[in-house]
Amino acid sequence: MRLVATCARGTEGAVRGELASLGMRHLRGARGAVTFEGRMEDGMRACLWSRTAMRILAPLSAFPCPDAAALYDGVRTVDWTEWLTVKTTLAVDATGTAPGLHHAGFVALKVKDGVVDSLRDALGARPDVDTRDPDVRIVVHLARGQAELSLDLSGAPLYRRGYRTAIQDAPLKETLAASILALGEAALDRPFLDPLCGSGTLAVEHALSARRIAPGIRRPFGFQRWPRYRGEWQSTWDRMKEEARVGALPRAPAPIRASDFSEDALDAARRNARAAGVEEDVAISLADARSVEPFGEGGTFCTNPPYGERIGGQPLQLAGFYRGLGEAARRFHGWSLLVLSGNLLLERNLGLRPEWTHRLWNGPLEVNLVRCRVP
Numbered sequence: 001m002r003l004v005a006t007c008a009r010g011t012e013g014a015v016r017g018e019l020a021s022l023g024m025r026h027l028r029g030a031r032g033a034v035t036f037e038g039r040m041e042d043g044m045r046a047c048l049w050s051r052t053a054m055r056i057l058a059p060l061s062a063f064p065c066p067d068a069a070a071l072y073d074g075v076r077t078v079d080w081t082e083w084l085t086v087k088t089t090l091a092v093d094a095t096g097t098a099p100g101l102h103h104a105g106f107v108a109l110k111v112k113d114g115v116v117d118s119l120r121d122a123l124g125a126r127p128d129v130d131t132r133d134p135d136v137r138i139v140v141h142l143a144r145g146q147a148e149l150s151l152d153l154s155g156a157p158l159y160r161r162g163y164r165t166a167i168q169d170a171p172l173k174e175t176l177a178a179s180i181l182a183l184g185e186a187a188l189d190r191p192f193l194d195p196l197c198g199s200g201t202l203a204v205e206h207a208l209s210a211r212r213i214a215p216g217i218r219r220p221f222g223f224q225r226w227p228r229y230r231g232e233w234q235s236t237w238d239r240m241k242e243e244a245r246v247g248a249l250p251r252a253p254a255p256i257r258a259s260d261f262s263e264d265a266l267d268a269a270r271r272n273a274r275a276a277g278v279e280e281d282v283a284i285s286l287a288d289a290r291s292v293e294p295f296g297e298g299g300t301f302c303t304n305p306p307y308g309e310r311i312g313g314q315p316l317q318l319a320g321f322y323r324g325l326g327e328a329a330r331r332f333h334g335w336s337l338l339v340l341s342g343n344l345l346l347e348r349n350l351g352l353r354p355e356w357t358h359r360l361w362n363g364p365l366e367v368n369l370v371r372c373r374v375p
């Protein structure tokens with residue numbers, strides 16, 4: 001079957017590379033999604049192991065959708081008794097648009113009507129809707145006059161690893177942090193530093209990768225509540241998780257450091273590292289980013305600097321801060337510098353020539369991932 005990994009715009013390359021390394025085949029990238037082929041078990045494996053994808057979907061049907069009536073009729077051609085009983089709750093999420101179908105709420109309602117009417121005709125009763133915590137989440141995507149109906153294997157989006165207990169200002173999504181590390185090829189067996197760590201997302205994600213800890217090992221997934229799960233997939237899933245547990249390394253192979261000048265940020269980073277099971281791997285300490293010193297060789301200096309308010313917000317102050325950060329980074333001879341920049345002032349003031357820049361979206365913000373080699 002065809003499966004879909006949805007993702008943030010700009011991270012498709014990271015998702016493709018990751019799915020290829022998981023052995024997924026026939027990978028194709030589109031904006032905000034990568035499709036691949038496999039069995040439902042492969043979708044489950046992608047849920048367990050993908051650090052970069054947002055959701056894993058299993059498409060059930062695609063059909064032309066010129067209007068609401070065609071949408072309802074198309075929904076009714078699917079045999080929903082394979083996926084739902086009258087006791088399973090459902091929710092429908094809608095994305096995209098088609099002519100006359102511009103309101104996600106209305107599109108979701110039409111699909112929900114088609115599903116519950118089909119089940120009522122087949123089973124004599126209607127399942128309940130639970131938009132907050134459904135057993136089965138159905139996704140409808142409208143584009144180019146077509147509707148595609150999918151089941152969402154993930155449940156909560158995959159960036160919810162289950163370890164983030166503490167949030168600081170402007171935290172990165174876990175999936176974006178993992179994409180930055182993958183796109184920037186942060187070496188797992190070399191030292192790592194984030195000197196503006198906030199709640200520690202980059203360092204924690206790096207530690208999880210370095211220890212080969214499956215990002216989904218601590219959380220439940222949507223497919224575990226499907227009626228077919230117990231009979232068909234549970235033992236495979238249990239085995240997959242056991243293999244993941246056995247394969248994790250006891251310690252990260254190289255030192256990982258995270259620092260910040262805010263005690264509150266450090267407190268959040270410590271709590272998150274502990275909840276993720278990597279507190280022994282990430283050394284978290286108080287430091288001004290402009291005074292950090294290198295340790296070890298060939299490491300990655302990877303960070304997401306503030307864009308404004310907290311360091312003054314005035315162009316002159318910002319430029320000064322970024323110059324100071326660049327001076328610190330230039331002491332890390334032989335390291336790679338990986339910076340998520342939302343501000344051109346930063347790129348201009350680092351004093352290093354970028355090897356490449358890559359456009360990403362941090363939520364609604366367009367940002368640049370910049371990689372430099374420190375000579």
Ligand SMILES: C[S@@+](CC[C@H](N)C(=O)[O-])C[C@H]1O[C@@H](n2cnc3c(N)ncnc32)[C@H](O)[C@@H]1O
Pocket residue numbers: 168169170171172173195196197198199200201202259260261262265287288289290304305306307310311
């Ligand atoms: C955008 S946040 C980083 C968010 C982080 N990537 C996360 O996912 O939580 C920037 C951080 O830089 C810290 N910071 C600002 N100026 C600093 C300085 N001179 N030295 C150390 N930390 C600083 C702030 O306290 C803040 O936590």
